Amino acid sequence: MDKRLANRLAVASLSIGLAAPGAAHALDASLEGIEGDPADNLETYLDGLDADDYSPQRLEAEVRRLAAESLRVYGYYEPTFEVRFDDPDAPEEVTIRVDPGEPVRIERLDFDLAGGAAEDAPFRDAIDAYPQQEGEVLLHAPFDALRSQLSGLALERGYFDWRFTERRMEIRPWAHSARLSLALDSGERYRFGPVHFQGQHIETERLQALAPFHEGKPYLAANVATFNQRLGQTEWFGSVSVRPLLDAGIGQLALPPAPIGFLNELDVEGLTATAVPEPRLSATALAAVATLEAPAVPEVPIEVSVTPADRHQFEVGLGFATDVGPRLRFSWDQPWVNRYGHSLKHDLYLSGPEQQFSGVYDMPLDDPRRDSYRLQYGLLNKDNEDTETLEASVEFGRRWQFDNAWEQIVYLRTTYEDFTQADESNQVLLVYPGVRWTRTRSRNPTFPRWGDRQQISVQYSSEAWGSDAEFLRMDADSQWIRSLGDDYRFVGRIGAGSIVTDDFTNVPPSLRFFAGGDSSVRGYGYESLAPKNADGELVGGEQRLVGSVEAQRRLTGAWWLASFVDTGDAFTDWWPEELNTSAGLGVRWISPVGPIRFDVAHPFDSDDSYRIHFAIGPEF
Numbered sequence: 001m002d003k004r005l006a007n008r009l010a011v012a013s014l015s016i017g018l019a020a021p022g023a024a025h026a027l028d029a030s031l032e033g034i035e036g037d038p039a040d041n042l043e044t045y046l047d048g049l050d051a052d053d054y055s056p057q058r059l060e061a062e063v064r065r066l067a068a069e070s071l072r073v074y075g076y077y078e079p080t081f082e083v084r085f086d087d088p089d090a091p092e093e094v095t096i097r098v099d100p101g102e103p104v105r106i107e108r109l110d111f112d113l114a115g116g117a118a119e120d121a122p123f124r125d126a127i128d129a130y131p132q133q134e135g136e137v138l139l140h141a142p143f144d145a146l147r148s149q150l151s152g153l154a155l156e157r158g159y160f161d162w163r164f165t166e167r168r169m170e171i172r173p174w175a176h177s178a179r180l181s182l183a184l185d186s187g188e189r190y191r192f193g194p195v196h197f198q199g200q201h202i203e204t205e206r207l208q209a210l211a212p213f214h215e216g217k218p219y220l221a222a223n224v225a226t227f228n229q230r231l232g233q234t235e236w237f238g239s240v241s242v243r244p245l246l247d248a249g250i251g252q253l254a255l256p257p258a259p260i261g262f263l264n265e266l267d268v269e270g271l272t273a274t275a276v277p278e279p280r281l282s283a284t285a286l287a288a289v290a291t292l293e294a295p296a297v298p299e300v301p302i303e304v305s306v307t308p309a310d311r312h313q314f315e316v317g318l319g320f321a322t323d324v325g326p327r328l329r330f331s332w333d334q335p336w337v338n339r340y341g342h343s344l345k346h347d348l349y350l351s352g353p354e355q356q357f358s359g360v361y362d363m364p365l366d367d368p369r370r371d372s373y374r375l376q377y378g379l380l381n382k383d384n385e386d387t388e389t390l391e392a393s394v395e396f397g398r399r400w401q402f403d404n405a406w407e408q409i410v411y412l413r414t415t416y417e418d419f420t421q422a423d424e425s426n427q428v429l430l431v432y433p434g435v436r437w438t439r440t441r442s443r444n445p446t447f448p449r450w451g452d453r454q455q456i457s458v459q460y461s462s463e464a465w466g467s468d469a470e471f472l473r474m475d476a477d478s479q480w481i482r483s484l485g486d487d488y489r490f491v492g493r494i495g496a497g498s499i500v501t502d503d504f505t506n507v508p509p510s511l512r513f514f515a516g517g518d519s520s521v522r523g524y525g526y527e528s529l530a531p532k533n534a535d536g537e538l539v540g541g542e543q544r545l546v547g548s549v550e551a552q553r554r555l556t557g558a559w560w561l562a563s564f565v566d567t568g569d570a571f572t573d574w575w576p577e578e579l580n581t582s583a584g585l586g587v588r589w590i591s592p593v594g595p596i597r598f599d600v601a602h603p604f605d606s607d608d609s610y611r612i613h614f615a616i617g618p619e620f
Helices: 005-017 037-046 058-074 115-121 123-128 140-156 204-208 220-233 283-291
Strands: 030-031 080-085 094-100 105-114 163-172 177-185 193-197 238-242 299-308 313-321 325-334 343-351 356-365 371-384 387-401 406-421 424-443 451-460 471-484 489-503 544-555 559-571 580-591 594-603 610-618
Touching: 030 037, 037 058, 037 094, 058 080, 058 094, 058 123, 105 115, 105 123, 105 163, 115 123, 115 140, 115 177, 140 163, 140 177, 140 220, 140 451, 193 204, 220 238, 220 299, 489 559, 559 594
Parallel strands: 030 094, 105 177, 193 299
Antiparallel strands: 080 094, 163 177, 238 299, 313 325, 325 343, 343 356, 356 371, 371 387, 387 406, 406 424, 424 451, 451 471, 471 489, 489 544, 544 559, 559 580, 580 594, 594 610
16 A cells, blocks of 8 residues: 555544544433422433533533423422532533422313314213313323314314314413313314215225215214225225315316417517416306305215226145145135126145135125125045045025124035945935034234134035935034233134934035044044944044143243143044043244144054144134
C-alpha cells in the first residue's frame, strides 16, 4: 500500500473516532414517597431520558417537568419534588422524593347525548358504565376512553354526521376540583341503501341473499364485515371488498371553465389581459340547489367489488400411516361452474389397501353457505385383510348448516358392491335413505388446544323398494380435545355402532363394522378386530364399541409426550364379553407440515408384544 494513502486512512479513522458522540445512557431513577400506578407512570416518563443531552441545570428542570406531567393524569396537579443526582457533573442516577400534594377531585360530571344516540342503548350503556363518580380523585384515562368509545360507536352504528358539541375537562388546581363535560350530537342514524355489485360472475340475487341486512335497515358496521365474510366463505371469489359509499350521490354542480377564445389567448404587449372566468353555476344547477332537501332518513349505499376465483384448482397431498402405508391424494376443485354458483369437486385417493375416486356436485340454494343440494358419486376398490370389494355408489341429498354448527344431510344412496368377505362372495344392489349429523369445532385446527367432533348417522334399507338387503344401521362417534394450562392436553374418543338385520350375509363389507388401527384401537392392525369364521377369517361385526383416553405433556417447544389407553372391538351380539385393550406411549411433533404422531402400543389381548403407529395430520 502507498505510504501516503496509509497515512490518509489513519488520519480519517482518527477523525471519525473523535467526531463520534459518546455512548448514550439512560438516567436511572429511584422514587420515594409514591407508589402504585402513579409511580409506574412517572418511571415510564423518565425512561430513556439521556443525561448527556442536557446541562446539569436543564437536566433537573426536565426531570421536574416530566415528573409533574406524569402525575397530572392521576389527579395530582400540585406535587413538589426533591431531586438528587449521584454526580452533579456527570449524573447516571437520580433520586426523586415526591410529595404528590392534595389531589384534584371530580366536582361535576356532565355527559349528554343528542340526536339518535340519545335513544340508542349502547351509547347510554357506555355513559352509565363510566367508572368514576363525583367526589373521586380525577383520572384522565376514563374520560379519554369514553370520548373514544362514543366516537367509535357513532361510526360503527351509522351516525356519520356526529360531532362533540362540548368536550371539556376543566381543572381548578387551586380549588382541587375538576368539572368534566362531554356532549355528543350524533345526528340521525343512517340506513342501509342499495347494494351495488362490481365484477361479479354469479347472479346478483344469489349474492344479495347473503347480506345480513336489508335496504332501509339501520346501518351497522358489523353487518358490513359479516357480508364480506359470507361472500368469502362461498369460495366463488378470489378477492372481496365490501365498503359503504358515504359520498355517493354528491354531484358536481360547478361547470368546467369557459374557453377564453382565440383573441384572449394572444399575448399583446400593452394590453390588459381579459380575466379568465371562474367556474360558474348554470341556471339549471341553481334552480336544482334551491329545491334540494335533505332526505328524511339518510342512507348509505354499499359497494361490493369482487373478482372470480380460479375456475380450476388442483392440490396434491402425500402422506404415510401404518394402517395403509404410503398414500397419495389428488383433488381437482371447481368452486364455480356456472352463474348459479354450482361447484364440482373430484378426489382421487390411492393407498396399498384402498383406491377411491369420488366427486361432489353442489347446488346451493338461498344461503349457499348453509343450504344446498348435493350429488355425490364414487368408485372404491379395497383389498385388506380378508376383505376384497369393488363398490360403485351414487348419492343425492339435501344439506343444512345450522347456527349451532351442526350440519344435517338427508340423502338417498344407491350402491352396487361386488365383494368377497372371508369365505363369502356376493353381489348386492342397495337403495337406502339416510340422515347424517356432524359437527366440528376447534381452535387452531392444525393442533387444537380445544375442540370436539361428533358424527351420527342412521341408514335404512328395505327389500320393499328393490334393495337386496333389509337392515337398519346406526353409527355414532365423538372426540374431544381439552387443555389444562399451556403444557397439558387431553384427548378422548368414543364410538359405537349397530346393524339390525335378519340377513347379515347381504350386508356388504363397506357397511359392516371393524376395529383396530391408528384411529381406533392402537396395538392392533388396521380393521383386524371383528368376528371370525371357523377358519379364523374376519367376517365383520354387527356391533361396534371403541374408546380411548390420552394425556399429553409438553416436553419443550413443539414436542409433546403422550400416554394412552385404547379399548374396543367389533362383535356380533351386544354386549361383548370382553374388549380388546392396549396401552402405550407416543411423541407428538408440531412440524411445519402438520402434527406428526409416533406411538408404541402394547396390546393386552394379542400375541404381539407391541405395535408401532405413525401418522401425519391433525386429529380432526
